[in-house]
Each structure stands twice: as structure tokens, then as C-alpha cells.
Amino acid sequence: MEEKNVLLAPVDGKCVSLNEVPDEMFAEKIMGDGVAFRYEGDAIYAPCSGIVRVVANTKHAIGIQNEEGLEVLIHVGVDTVNLAGKGFETLVVQGQKIKQGQQILRIDRAFMDQQHINLITAMVLTNYKDFQYDILSLDQNVVHNQTEIIEFSKNKIKKVEEKKMKYKKLCEDIIQYVGGRENIINVTHCITRLRFKLKNEDKADTKALNQLDGVMKIIQTGGQYQVVIGTHVDDVYDELVEIGQLNKEVPLDIDEGDTEQKSILSRFLVLMSGIFQPILSILMASGMIKALLKLVVLAGWLNETSGTYTILNSLGDALFYFFPVAIGWSAAKKFGIKEIYGITLGACLTYPAIVSLSSAEPLYTLFAGTIFEASVFTEFLGIPVILPGAGYASSVIPIILIVFVAAKIFKFLNKKLPAMIRSFFVPFLTLIITLPLALIVIGPIAMFIQDLLGELVQLIVGLxxxxxxxxxxxxxxxxxxxxxxxxxxxxxxxxxxxxxxxxxxxxxxxxxxxxxxxxxxxxxxxxxxxxxxxxxxxxxxxxxxxxxxxxxxxxxxxxxxxxxxxxxxxxxxxxxxxxxxxxxxxxxxxxxxxxxxxxxxxxxxxxxxxxxxxxxxxxxxxxxxxxxxxxxxxxxxxxxxx
Incomplete structure (x- = not known):
């Protein structure tokens, strides 16, 4: 083989066959070919240099694409998705360039042992059919960043145009075999699967789909018809939407299992669960601190005017007050942009100068005497800015909508602007467009709904x-x-x-x-x-x-x-x-x-x-x-x- 490349061991331990992984997605090589590792350490290292393409929200899986186009998925443990990220610390983020041997994940061994977790770790090549490769160190003890595990060559890598044509044919076949465009209600995707909602699943030709080159497996469950593609599913999805002229759904960033999104409410609850999941543990801790403080004050052990109370109360109250910052961080991850955008926008909503505006004397009143009456506290380029009386502290929905809009703007700019100016102008334009929209449009709409609900409550109470x-x-x-x-x-x-x-x-x-x-x-x-x-x-x-x-x-x-x-x-x-x-x-x-x-x-x-x-x-x-x-x-x- 020509132009050899190798994947090095990501851990210190023993390299074993994928057959030893008690999960059919790996044991049957549905996700791809490769190896697994049994080890005692607490660190996972990059087997190759490249770009991080996937970091699961639950932190148990990381996907890397090297410069030759090889896609490598590191999946830690069995059923570790159910830990919701507990016991894991990811050291890289999606889109980050990494070097071979760089530590990418840390594991809390004590926690895993307490939970009786099987940490056998799979390393699979999800696009292995595009390469020639040899497994070198099966059933051997290995050392991270030293032992060569898989040797591969890039003489079979497809050109971008060829891959696009391959995806086009694959997508055309998928649409045909799921019963045609008219049988598709909607389609979204997660980390590895296309998820179809079909009008009639009986019209789908599952046998033909399973035989397609590029389809790993078909899963029918929970009202969804799932086509397992691999970690390049986002490329296939984009082509599928274009060919089938389908409406794009917001992609899911982790495999959510057997889902059936029946309504807008169901989708909203899934979204809220996903956004709150990363901050749930600190939310619990903050709630406990506030509860304990109330207990010690009621018992007379602590005075609310004491320095001790003030310091501890700030610890318990900070997350709730600065909710827009925390939610902004998590929502950014959910909507596929860097977390710093969500943090910055959330911080703007709770910025002292912005908060203090709503407590000052209004400049004038709009729509006086109507249900739309609102006080204007400041202006932006001559446009009135309406702020809630209590500010945006502790609010949730406004920042989620704001980050959603920011993600749309970011992705549009990232696609349209020339590569040589993106690094500066994409962040600059995303923020400078989003925040005025947030304060001029999104916030006032939420305020109007608030006031309308207040009037409705007063009316019902009066009746x-x-x-x-x-x-x-x-x-x-x-x-x-x-x-x-x-x-x-x-x-x-x-x-x-x-x-x-x-x-x-x-x-x-x-x-x-x-x-x-x-x-x-x-x-x-x-x-x-x-x-x-x-x-x-x-x-x-x-x-x-x-x-x-x-x-x-x-x-x-x-x-x-x-x-x-x-x-x-x-x-x-x-x-x-x-x-x-x-x-x-x-x-x-x-x-x-x-x-x-x-x-x-x-x-x-x-x-x-x-x-x-x-x-x-x-x-x-x-x-x-x-x-x-x-x-x-x-x-x-x-x-x-x-």
C-alpha cells in the first residue's frame, strides 16, 4: 500500500476485537470497522491529528477527521450515554484542531467503578470503505501515542466531487425506498442517523435500504424510521434535503434514542431538556444552597445582614440571577455555535448598565392608552428600546430565542463570507446584528405577551x-x-x-x-x-x-x-x-x-x-x-x- 498512515493507541491497556464490545452497533460493525480497548487509566488520547467533528453532549463519544479524510469515532463504555456526562470531562470542542497524542477526554474512574460501568472503549473507522487498512496490534498490550494500532492508506479516498455524487445517488435511493417524497412527513438527524417521520412505514422497502452501500442499518421504533449512516450523516442530510426539497429540521446534537416528536410541545420539551441538561448539576447545587440558607435563617443560626449570609447567598443566587448567561452557553452548544456567543449575549442581557436603564425615568411612552402601551427607556440609532421592569435577570426563553437567531446569522455569514475574512467578520457581524434585534424585537414581544397574560389573569380573577x-x-x-x-x-x-x-x-x-x-x-x-x-x-x-x-x-x-x-x-x-x-x-x-x-x-x-x-x-x-x-x-x- 502507498502513502501509509497510522492510528496510535488512545489508551494504555490491551487492544481487543470489536466483538468483545457488548453492543451490537459495534460488535456487528454497524458503526464501522476497528478495535476496542480494555484499560485501567483515566485518560483518552487522540489516535491521530485532525479536526474534532463530533463531541457528544453526553461526553462519552468523540469523532475526529484527519487530514486524509479518515473518520475515527472514539466511544467510551457501554450505555455511558445514560450517565448524561457525569464522570466525563471533555478536553476538546467541536471544530478544534488537535494533534496526535493530545489528551481529549478524562474519566472519573472512581465514579465509574461505583456505578459498575463497563468502560471498554471502541475506536472505529466510520468511513472505512473509502480506505485500505490493516489492524496491527490485536490482542496485544499497547501504550498510548506509541503503539501503532491501524495502518491505512489514502489511495482510495474519493475526491469531493465524487463523494458528492455518491451522496446524491445514496440520497435518491433512500428517498425512493422510504416510499418517495410524498411519504415523508419530515426528517432530521442526530450524530449517526437520519430520522424519518413517514406517513406509512409499510411503503418503505427496508430490505432494499439495508442493502444500499452507505446504509449501516435500519431501525424502526418509537414512530420513527431511522437510517443509520455514520458520523458523516450531516453531509448526507444536507444532500437529502436538497434533492428531496424537504424542509430542514433543527438537527439533534446527540443520539436521543427512540424518539417520536408528535407536536410542537414535545419538541419544545426535548429542546428544554437538552439545554438544561449540562447545567442541571450546578442548578441542583444552587437550589440546595438557597434552601439550606433559608433553613438556617429560620432556625436563627444566621442573620440575613451578616457577611456570611451575603457570601453564601451569592453562591446560591448567582446562577438564578445570571440565568441568561448559563442558558446562553448551553443553548449555543445545542444550536451548533461556539459557547462564547451564548455567554456574551446572555451577559449583555444582565449587564449592569442595561439593567439600570429599566429602573430610570422613561424617555416617553408608546401607544399610550392601549394594550400596547410601553415605556421607552433608551434608543438605539433612534429606534425605541423597550425593557422589562425587572430586567432580563432570571429569564429563560428570551435568551434561547436570541441564541437561536444568532446561530442562524452565524451559519449564514459563515457560509456566505470569503474564508479569508471569516475569523473576524463572522463574530463581529453576528453579535452586532443579534443584540439590537434582541432588545428591539425579541424582548418587547416577550414583554407584550407578559402584559397580556397579566391582564387576562386579572380578568379571570375578577370573574x-x-x-x-x-x-x-x-x-x-x-x-x-x-x-x-x-x-x-x-x-x-x-x-x-x-x-x-x-x-x-x-x-x-x-x-x-x-x-x-x-x-x-x-x-x-x-x-x-x-x-x-x-x-x-x-x-x-x-x-x-x-x-x-x-x-x-x-x-x-x-x-x-x-x-x-x-x-x-x-x-x-x-x-x-x-x-x-x-x-x-x-x-x-x-x-x-x-x-x-x-x-x-x-x-x-x-x-x-x-x-x-x-x-x-x-x-x-x-x-x-x-x-x-x-x-x-x-x-x-x-x-x-x-
Whole structure:
């Protein structure tokens, strides 16, 4: 063979056959040909120089393409996708140039041993059919960056034009054999698979598809018709969309298993799960810190004016206040741009000078006397900028939309601008276009929806507090998810200062109890230590009034439990509303704030109704969770296997 190249060992250990990997995707060489390694170390090294093409969100798999075009996938362990990144530390990012022998991944061995994880690691050539190669060191002890494992030559590498023609023929055949363009509802892709939603799967010729050169395997499950291609699936997908004149779906960045995206809501929940997954552990920690601080203050062990409290409170509160920064980082990863874009845009939303503008005197008012009335605090090139009264701190949805827009702008510019000027002008133009759009368009739209919801809540409460309780109690967590709850919270203050009490806050009190019931049900039903490690701190945080860990870590990945929890909260709130429950003072959040609902003249039917509603909500949510079980949705993040 000519022009030899080699892949070196990525670990210190023993090189074994792929047949020893207890996963048919590797053992049957569906993902490609190669070898596996058994080892005791905690580091993975690059077997070749090249560009990192794939870094799984769950950190268990990294794909590298060397300068000759060879695609090498390093997949660590069996079922490690289910660890959601725990026990792994990736040392490279997608698009990064790396050198042979460079450390790319670190493993927490103690954690893996505790979880009884089989860490046998596969190294496969996903486009091996384009190369001549020999496996050199099978069943031998190897040393990282020294032992030659696979020798290959590039005399069979296709030219770009030839590869494009190959993909064109492959895509034409795929479209034909899935039943034609008219049988395709939509198609997206993950790290290795095309995922079709077909009108009629019976029209698909699975046998013919399995025989196509370029198709590794067909998987039919969860309402999806999955065509396994390999790590070059994004190239095939682009060609498929162009040839079939299909609408592009937002690609998934990890294999999500057997998913069935039935609705916009399902897609939204999957997106939210994916964005919150990387920050879930620190979200839990922050929630626990805030909860513990409330406990020690209530016990009289610490004063809120002390320096100790201030320092610890900043640790617990920082993530929640700077949510746009953290969410921006994670959303950037999800939407396929560098994380620094999301971090920068999120930081702009919480930048002190921007925040302080909303507390200053407005310059003038737009649309005075209408439902669109809004105060203008500043201008950008003469265009009015409308800011929320509380700023964008702790908001979620605005930054997700902003980063989504930034990703679209970035990819457009990266495609259209000449290569020699991209490194400067793509970041410059992406940021300078996105932020004004965010403050002038995206933010004001969210504010208008907020104000509209506030008016709607006041209207419903004025008609009947019980019906308002059912409505507001059921949808309160949804409003929180979208960051649309702030105007309603402001009503609490106005009502207490005006009337001496508020009748809206009692209509959301049962939400915390319903959430606690649902999370407790998951804790009882689950056998997974990992899930208990998420749910137990979340339950503790909710008790002390910090609901985000339960919402994002436990409920969103379990849609049925989430909906039953919301409805349970609505029923309890309806009882409180019909009984005339009122809030007379502000105090602790969650169940600890119960004394704030006691009438200064003594316990009345309103307080009793509030307590009954809370107990009913807790019981209904708990029973529903026990019946439904702890299993995550089929379309939840991390269920798939490579």
C-alpha cells in the first residue's frame, strides 16, 4: 500500500476485537470497522491529528477527521450515554484542531467503578470503505501515542466531487425506498442517523435500504424510521434535503434514542431538556444552597445582614440571577455555535448598565392608552428600546430565542463570507446584528405577551377566583418556563399595598405541594441511583421555595408526570380560590410561607381551604406519579445508545 498512515493507541491497556464490545452497533460493525480497548487509566488520547467533528453532549463519544479524510469515532463504555456526562470531562470542542497524542477526554474512574460501568472503549473507522487498512496490534498490550494500532492508506479516498455524487445517488435511493417524497412527513438527524417521520412505514422497502452501500442499518421504533449512516450523516442530510426539497429540521446534537416528536410541545420539551441538561448539576447545587440558607435563617443560626449570609447567598443566587448567561452557553452548544456567543449575549442581557436603564425615568411612552402601551427607556440609532421592569435577570426563553437567531446569522455569514475574512467578520457581524434585534424585537414581544397574560389573569380573577385558581394553578409552571410570570408577581405587591391582602398568590401556592408529590413519587418508583441523586435534592429545594431543579431536572423529562402535576396544582388552587384564600404578608416561599396566609383576625375558611387544596394537590400528584412510574419519555434526552 502507498502513502501509509497510522492510528496510535488512545489508551494504555490491551487492544481487543470489536466483538468483545457488548453492543451490537459495534460488535456487528454497524458503526464501522476497528478495535476496542480494555484499560485501567483515566485518560483518552487522540489516535491521530485532525479536526474534532463530533463531541457528544453526553461526553462519552468523540469523532475526529484527519487530514486524509479518515473518520475515527472514539466511544467510551457501554450505555455511558445514560450517565448524561457525569464522570466525563471533555478536553476538546467541536471544530478544534488537535494533534496526535493530545489528551481529549478524562474519566472519573472512581465514579465509574461505583456505578459498575463497563468502560471498554471502541475506536472505529466510520468511513472505512473509502480506505485500505490493516489492524496491527490485536490482542496485544499497547501504550498510548506509541503503539501503532491501524495502518491505512489514502489511495482510495474519493475526491469531493465524487463523494458528492455518491451522496446524491445514496440520497435518491433512500428517498425512493422510504416510499418517495410524498411519504415523508419530515426528517432530521442526530450524530449517526437520519430520522424519518413517514406517513406509512409499510411503503418503505427496508430490505432494499439495508442493502444500499452507505446504509449501516435500519431501525424502526418509537414512530420513527431511522437510517443509520455514520458520523458523516450531516453531509448526507444536507444532500437529502436538497434533492428531496424537504424542509430542514433543527438537527439533534446527540443520539436521543427512540424518539417520536408528535407536536410542537414535545419538541419544545426535548429542546428544554437538552439545554438544561449540562447545567442541571450546578442548578441542583444552587437550589440546595438557597434552601439550606433559608433553613438556617429560620432556625436563627444566621442573620440575613451578616457577611456570611451575603457570601453564601451569592453562591446560591448567582446562577438564578445570571440565568441568561448559563442558558446562553448551553443553548449555543445545542444550536451548533461556539459557547462564547451564548455567554456574551446572555451577559449583555444582565449587564449592569442595561439593567439600570429599566429602573430610570422613561424617555416617553408608546401607544399610550392601549394594550400596547410601553415605556421607552433608551434608543438605539433612534429606534425605541423597550425593557422589562425587572430586567432580563432570571429569564429563560428570551435568551434561547436570541441564541437561536444568532446561530442562524452565524451559519449564514459563515457560509456566505470569503474564508479569508471569516475569523473576524463572522463574530463581529453576528453579535452586532443579534443584540439590537434582541432588545428591539425579541424582548418587547416577550414583554407584550407578559402584559397580556397579566391582564387576562386579572380578568379571570375578577370573574371567579375558583376558576382563576384552576387556570393559574395549572399553567403557572408553564409561565415560569417561558419567563412570563413577572407581571403577575408584581400584582402581589400592588394588591397588598392597596387592599392589605392579595387573592392571586394563593392561587399558585398548591404548585409547590403538587411538585413535591410528583417528585416524591419519582423517588419512590425509581431504582436508579442517578435519578435519586437528582430528585432528592430537587424535592428538598422545592420545600424551601426553589422549584427550578424539580421542574427542569425531574418533571420536563417526564411529560405525563409533569402534566398530571400541573393539573393537580390547578385542582388544589381551585379549592383555595373558591374558599377565598388571601395572602396578607410576604415571607418564605413554598410550604414554609404558609403562616403568611393567616388572617390577622384569626384562621378563617380561606386559610383552611388553602391547606385542603395543598394537601389535595400533593396527594393527587403523588398518586399519579406512582401510577405512571419514573420512566422518562421516549423523546427525552439521553435515552439512545450509540
Amino acid at each position: 371567579n377566583a375558583g376558576i382563576a385558581g384552576l387556570f393559574l394553578g395549572t399553567f403557572w409552571s408553564v409561565l415560569v418556563m417561558f419567563g412570563l410570570h413577572m407581571p403577575i408577581i408584581m400584582m402581589f405587591n400592588v394588591n397588598i399595598s392597596t387592599y392589605g391582602y392579595d387573592i392571586i398568590n394563593p392561587l399558585i401556592f398548591s404548585g409547590a405541594l403538587a411538585t413535591m408529590g410528583a417528585v416524591l413519587g419519582v423517588i419512590i418508583r425509581t431504582k436508579s441511583v442517578q435519578e435519586k441523586n437528582i430528585a432528592v435534592p430537587a424535592l428538598f429545594s422545592t420545600f424551601f421555595g426553589v422549584n427550578e431543579p424539580s421542574l427542569y431536572g425531574v418533571l420536563i423529562p417526564r411529560k405525563k408526570i409533569m402534566f398530571s402535576c400541573f393539573l393537580s396544582a390547578g385542582i388544589g388552587s381551585m379549592i383555595a380560590g373558591f374558599c377565598g384564600a388571601k395572602l396578607y404578608a410576604f415571607g418564605a416561599s413554598g410550604p414554609l410561607g404558609l403562616p403568611c396566609f393567616i388572617n390577622p383576625n384569626g384562621i378563617d375558611i380561606g386559610f383552611i381551604g388553602l391547606c385542603i387544596g395543598a394537601v389535595v394537590s400533593f396527594a393527587l400528584a403523588l398518586i399519579a406519579a406512582l401510577i405512571i412510574g419514573d420512566k422518562k419519555d421516549a423523546n427525552a434526552i439521553q435515552l439512545g445508545k450509540e
